[in-house]
Amino acid sequence: xxxxxxxxxxxxxxxxxxxxxxxxxxxxxxxxxxxxxxxxxxxxxxxxxxxxxxxxxxxxxxxxxxxxxxxxxxxxxxxxxxxxxxxxxxxxxxxxxxxxxxxxxxxxxxxxxxxxxxxxxxxxxxxxxxxxxxxxxxxxxxxxxxxxxxxxxxxxxxxxxxxxxxxxxxxxxxxxxxxxxxxxxxxxxxxxxxxxxxxxxxxxxxxxxxxxxxxxxxxxxxxxxxxxxxxxxxxxxxxxxxxxxxxxxxxxxxxxxxxxxxxxxxxxxxxxxxxxxxxxxxxxxxxxxxxxxxxxxxxxxxxxxxxxxxxxxxxxxxxxxxxxxxxxxxxxxxxxxxxxxxxxxxxxxxxxxxxxxxxxxxxxxxxxxxxxxxxxxxxxxxxxxxxxxxxxxxxxxx
Amino acid sequence: xxxxxxxxxxxxxxxxxxxxxxxxxxxxxxxxxxxxxxxxxxxxxxxxxxxxxxxxxxxxxxxxxxxxxxxxxxxxxxxxxxxxxxxxxxxxxxxxxxxxxxxxxxxxxxxxxxxxxxxxxxxxxxxxxxxxxxxxxxxxxxxxxxxxxxxxxxxxxxxxxxxxxxxxxxxxxxxxxxxxxxxxxxxxxxxxxxxxxxxxxxxxxxxxxxxxxxxxxxxxxxxxxxxxxxxxxxxxxxxxxxxxxxxxxxxxxxxxxxxxxxxxxxxxxxxxxxxxxxxxxxxxxxxxxxxxxxxxxxxxxxxxxxxxxxxxxxxxxxxxxxxxxxxxxxxxxxxxxxxxxxxxxxxxxxxxxxxxxxxxxxxxxxxxxxxxxxxxxxxxxxxxxxxxxxxxxxxxxx
Numbered sequence: 001x002x003x004x005x006x007x008x009x010x011x012x013x014x015x016x017x018x019x020x021x022x023x024x025x026x027x028x029x030x031x032x033x034x035x036x037x038x039x040x041x042x043x044x045x046x047x048x049x050x051x052x053x054x055x056x057x058x059x060x061x062x063x064x065x066x067x068x069x070x071x072x073x074x075x076x077x078x079x080x081x082x083x084x085x086x087x088x089x090x091x092x093x094x095x096x097x098x099x100x101x102x103x104x105x106x107x108x109x110x111x112x113x114x115x116x117x118x119x120x121x122x123x124x125x126x127x128x129x130x131x132x133x134x135x136x137x138x139x140x141x142x143x144x145x146x147x148x149x150x151x152x153x154x155x156x157x158x159x160x161x162x163x164x165x166x167x168x169x170x171x172x173x174x175x176x177x178x179x180x181x182x183x184x185x186x187x188x189x190x191x192x193x194x195x196x197x198x199x200x201x202x203x204x205x206x207x208x209x210x211x212x213x214x215x216x217x218x219x220x221x222x223x224x225x226x227x228x229x230x231x232x233x234x235x236x237x238x239x240x241x242x243x244x245x246x247x248x249x250x251x252x253x254x255x256x257x258x259x260x261x262x263x264x265x266x267x268x269x270x271x272x273x274x275x276x277x278x279x280x281x282x283x284x285x286x287x288x289x290x291x292x293x294x295x296x297x298x299x300x301x302x303x304x305x306x307x308x309x310x311x312x313x314x315x316x317x318x319x320x321x322x323x324x325x326x327x328x329x330x331x332x333x334x335x336x337x338x339x340x341x342x343x344x345x346x347x348x349x350x351x352x353x354x355x356x357x358x359x360x361x362x363x364x365x366x367x368x369x370x371x372x373x374x375x376x377x378x379x380x381x382x383x384x385x386x387x388x389x390x391x392x393x394x395x396x397x398x
Numbered sequence: 399x400x401x402x403x404x405x406x407x408x409x410x411x412x413x414x415x416x417x418x419x420x421x422x423x424x425x426x427x428x429x430x431x432x433x434x435x436x437x438x439x440x441x442x443x444x445x446x447x448x449x450x451x452x453x454x455x456x457x458x459x460x461x462x463x464x465x466x467x468x469x470x471x472x473x474x475x476x477x478x479x480x481x482x483x484x485x486x487x488x489x490x491x492x493x494x495x496x497x498x499x500x501x502x503x504x505x506x507x508x509x510x511x512x513x514x515x516x517x518x519x520x521x522x523x524x525x526x527x528x529x530x531x532x533x534x535x536x537x538x539x540x541x542x543x544x545x546x547x548x549x550x551x552x553x554x555x556x557x558x559x560x561x562x563x564x565x566x567x568x569x570x571x572x573x574x575x576x577x578x579x580x581x582x583x584x585x586x587x588x589x590x591x592x593x594x595x596x597x598x599x600x601x602x603x604x605x606x607x608x609x610x611x612x613x614x615x616x617x618x619x620x621x622x623x624x625x626x627x628x629x630x631x632x633x634x635x636x637x638x639x640x641x642x643x644x645x646x647x648x649x650x651x652x653x654x655x656x657x658x659x660x661x662x663x664x665x666x667x668x669x670x671x672x673x674x675x676x677x678x679x680x681x682x683x684x685x686x687x688x689x690x691x692x693x694x695x696x697x698x699x700x701x702x703x704x705x706x707x708x709x710x711x712x713x714x715x716x717x718x719x720x721x722x723x724x725x726x727x728x729x730x731x732x733x734x735x736x737x738x739x740x741x742x743x744x745x746x747x748x749x750x751x752x753x754x755x756x757x758x759x760x761x762x763x764x765x766x767x768x769x770x771x772x773x774x775x776x777x778x779x780x781x782x783x784x785x786x787x788x789x790x791x792x793x794x795x796x
Contacts, residue, residue, distance in 0.1 A: 070743075070744055070745075070785070070787070073784070073787065090787070091743060091786040091787055092786050092787035094784060094787025094788060094789065095786065095787035098787065113743075113744050113786070114690075115689050115690050116690075117687070117689055117706065118764065135692070136692030138690055138691055138763065138764050139690055139692070157694060170702070170740055170746045170748070171746065172694070173692075173694055173695070174695035174696075176695055176697075177696060201746075289515070291513050291514070292512075292514075292537055293534075294537070294571075295534075295575075296555060296567055296570070296571055296575070297571070297574055298572075298574050298575060304568070312714075312780060319717070342513075342568055344490075344513050345489065345511075346466075346489045347468075351568055365536065366536050367516065381783060381784050381785045381786070382710060382782050383782060383783055384714075384779060384781060384782055385778070385779060385781055385782070385783055385790045386471070386492060387468070387780055388490050388493065388779070389467070389468070389489055389490035389491065389493035389494075390490055391492065
C-alpha cells in the first residue's frame with residue numbers, strides 16, 4: 001500500500017492542516033478485521049521522559065517512576081520502559097512474570113496490591129521482590145510469614161473530592177491504623193519503609209493534590225515523631241490523560257506535584273510515582289467500525305450508533321460514562337447530531353454513552369471506520385475473553 | 399483422595415442433614431489454584447427437560463428452545479444440548495462456529511443479535527443460517543444484500559417495569575416501526591417471518607409477563623390485520639434463576655407463560671424461547687478463596703472481605719449490585735456480621751457488594767475456601783483476559 005503517512009489523516013484522506021499522529025497514520029494504512037488498539041511505543045517513551053523531567057526535587061533528587069503495569073502490560077511497552085530505567089508497580093504474580101520476562105530488575109519492582117494471596121507473596125519473595133504494599137493486620141502477618149525481612153509501605157486512605165474519579169475506600173487504612181501497622185511491621189521483623197496513597201484517578205491539575213497531600217503529610221510527620229525512620233513516599237498514580245477536558249501537561253504537572261510535596265514533607269529520602277494512565281493512555285488509538293445506525297421510533301430525535309467494540313470488549317471505563325473518549329470519523333466536517341453510542345453485544349448494559357449523548361456526523365453509516373482516541377490505558381486487559389463470541393481487543397505496537 | 403461424595407458438604411465436612419449437589423461435592427474433593435466455575439451438565443439437561451415440559455400449548459404443540467449461547471458457551475454444554483434437540487440463539491460468528499462445531503443443525507440456529515456486521519451476515523448465510531433478527535432499516539438492507547431470501551423476525555421494544563433487571567432501549571424498535579420493517583422485508587425479497595421481544599432479565603414469576611405480552615400481542619394482531627402471515631413468535635429469555643429471592647420453578651413457570659401467550663395470541667404456528675440464565679445458572683458454582691479480611695479503621699462496624707474473584711474476573715453481573723449471589727463457607731454456622739465484599743484487583747470499582755453489605759461468618763479469614771452458588775450463567779465469558787495480571791475464570795464441566 002503506497003500511502004504518504006505524513007500527508008494523510010486517520011482515514012487516508014490527504015491533510016495539510018495539522019500533523020497527524022503515527023498511530024492514526026498507521027490506522028489509515030491498514031484494515032483491521034476486529035477492533036484493534038494501536039500503540040506508539042515512542043510516544044510512551046516521550047511521556048516517560050516528560051514525567052521524569054518534572055519529577056525532580058529542588059535539590060536535584062530524581063523521584064523514581066514505577067509504571068503501573070495494569071494500565072497496559074504489552075511486552076513491547078514493558079521492554080521499552082525497562083530500557084529507560086523505569087521501575088514497575090505490579091498487582092499480581094502474573095504482572096511480576098511479565099516485567100521480569102522483559103528484563104526488569106527485581107529491585108525496581110514493587111508489589112503494590114494490598115490484597116495478595118500468601119502463596120503469591122511467597123513466590124514473589126522467592127524471585128527476589130522485597131517491597132510490598134500493606135493496609136491491614138492480616139496482610140502484614142502474611143508478608144511477615146512469607147517474605148521475612150521485607151520492606152513494607154502502608155497505604156493510607158485519603159479523601160479527594162477533586163479527582164474526576166475519586167477512589168472508593170477499597171484500598172488503604174485510616175490514619176488511626178497507619179501507625180499501628182508500622183509498629184506491627186517492626187515487631188514482626190519487617191522494615192516499616194514508608195507510606196503510600198492514591199490521589200484518585202485522572203486528577204487533572206497538580207493543585208488538586210493539595211488536600212490529599214495535607215492529610216498524608218500529617219500522618220508522615222506523626223510517624224516520624226513516633227520514631228519511624230521513613231524512607232519512601234509512594235505518591236501512587238492519578239496522572240491524567242486527555243479525554244476532552246483540559247489537563248496540565250506532564251512535565252509542568254509532575255514538577256508542580258513535587259513542589260507541593262516538598263512544601264509539606266521536607267526532604268524525603270525516596271519518592272516513588274506510579275503513573276499508568278498518565279504514561280500510556282495518549283499513546284494509543286483504537287481502530288473500530290460502525291456496525292449499525294438506527295432510530296427506535298420514526299419520531300426519535302436522536303440516533304443509536306452501534307460500534308464493533310463496547311464495554312465488554314475494551315471500553316470498560318465508559319461505565320457510568322466516567323471516561324469520555326474522543327472520536328474521529330471519515331465524515332468529520334459533515335453536519336452532526338446527538339446519538340446514543342453502544343457496543344455490539346446482546347447485553348442491554350453494553351451502552352457507552354446515553355445520559356450525555358455524543359455528537360457524531362449525521363451521515364455516519366454501517367461500515368464506516370471510527371477512531372477512538374487516547375485509549376492506550378485500561379482497554380486491552382479489561383476486555384472479556386469472548387463475551388457474546390466476540391474476540392478480545394487486539395493490540396498492535398508500532 | 400478418598401471422599402464419600404454423598405456424605406460431604408462443599409468443604410469436605412460430613413453432612414447428614416441434606417443432599418449436597420454434585421458440584422459442591424466436586425469442589426470439596428478438589429483444590430483449585432485459581433477461581434473455577436464447576437458446571438454439572440446433567441443439571442443442565444434436567445433444566446432443559448423441565449423447561450421443555452412446560453413449553454407446550456393446550457393442543458400439544460411444543461415450543462422450541464433456542465438456548466442463548468452467550469450465557470455459557472462451554473463446548474460440553476452445547477454438545478449435550480445438541481444431543482437433546484435444542485436450538486441455539488447466537489450473538490456472533492464466533493458463537494455460530496461454537497454450535498456448529500458441536501454438531502448443531504443450521505436449521506436450529508437463529509442469529510438473534512440485531513447488530514451484525516455485513517460480513518458476518520454473509521458468512522452466516524454461507525454456512526446455511528436462514529433466520530435473522532432485525533430492528534432497523536439499515537440492518538434490513540444488510541440482510542437483504544448478504545442473506546437474500548432469508549427469514550427475518552422483527553424485534554420490538556416493550557416496557558416491563560416488573561423484571562428484576564429491565565432492559566434498556568438498546569434492542570428493538572417501537573411499535574410504529576415494526577410494521578414498516580415487516581413491509582420492508584417483503585419488498586426486499588426477505589420473508590417477514592415473525593416478531594421477537596425480551597421481557598427483561600430475571601423475570602421471577604410468569605405473571606410478570608402479562609403487561610409485555612399485551613403490548614406484543616397488539617402489534618402481532620395489527621400485523622396479521624395488515625396481511626402478514628406471521629409464523630414465528632420468539633419470546634426471548636427472561637427465565638429466572640435462584641439468587642436468594644423466590645422464583646417459580648421451571649415447568650410451572652414455562653407452562654404459565656404459554657397459557658398467557660395462548661390467551662393473547664391464539665394459535666401461533668411456532669413459538670421459540672431463548673432461555674440462557676434460566677437454563678444454566680443453577681447448574682454451576684464457583685470455587686473461590688478469601689484473600690484478606692480487614693477493617694479500614696479501628697472503630698469500623700463492618701469488615702471488608704476480599705476474594706480472589708471480582709467484577710473483572712467473572713462476577714460482572716454484580717455491577718450496581720444487580721445480581722446478589724449466595725455464598726457458602728466452611729465456617730457457616732459461626733456468628734455472622736455485615737461485610738463489604740470486593741475483588742482482588744487494584745481497581746476501586748472492583749467491589750461486589752457495598753451498598754447492601756452481606757452477612758458472612760465473623761470467623762472468616764484469608765485462605766478460607768468460599769463457594770459462590772448459581773454462577774453457571776454470564777460468568778466465564780464476561781471474565782477479562784488478564785486484568786491486573788489475573789487469569790480468566792476457569793471452567794470445569796462434570
